[in-house]
Amino acid sequence: MFEIRIICTPPEAPEITKALSETFTTGQVRQHPTRDGERVRLYVTAEQQPGHWPTPETAYATAPSIISEIGWTARGVRDCLHGIAVREFWLRKAALLDRVALTDDDPVSGEAATLATEAARRLMAIDHAAGLGPSGYADGPYTPDHPDSIREPRGYLRQEYALWHRHS
Structure with missing residues (x-):
């Protein structure tokens, strides 16, 4: 847990408070005027939000064995090179x-x-080019261009793999 202090103008305070609560688990925001009376000081205790990506154990719970996936990937290269099942290939690879x-x-x-990170980024690029919206591939909450996805490509990958496997 940590404390954040922000000095801003009064009209900015609600937007800043909202952004903080979306990024962190926050306590009550305390607001006090600055000495000059033209700005406000915001004080808030915060902590990192718990992880929101599926754990590897959850994402890959029903995945085929690694040996089986190596075989599928080797066979899938041809289709991917010919523009068939490109997303599935990169998702599984x-x-x-x-x-x-x-x-x-x-x-x-x-x-x-x-x-693994570079392959996840390749999947994100494919998804971005396909114009996947807020629903992601199969109702995923994080799009490929979401800041959390960009920070954690393997988290995005696990989200998409879990959703794909559930719907395949």
Whole structure:
């Protein structure tokens, strides 16, 4: 938990308060005038919101084995190169790389994690180009261009994989 102090004009205060509550779990905002009386000071205690992405265990709970997915990915390259099932290919390839990265000694910044992140970004680019709106692929709350998705491409991937697998 931490405390945030912001000095702003009175008309800005509601918008700033709303943005803080969307970004953090916040306590009650305390507002006091500044010494000059022209601005206000906002004080709020805050903490990081709990993770909103599906956990790997949830996203991949019913996924085929890694060996099976390696085989599917190898077979799917041809279709992807011919413009068939491009999204499914990148979704499953990125999920495969994510699952491999999770077994690595460094699942966050190791070589496998870097490959998984890049594959997730490729999926996001495909989804963005397809113009997926707020509903995502299958009612996902985070779009590929949402700031949280951009910060955590593998979180976006897990959201989309869980939704895809549930609807496939």
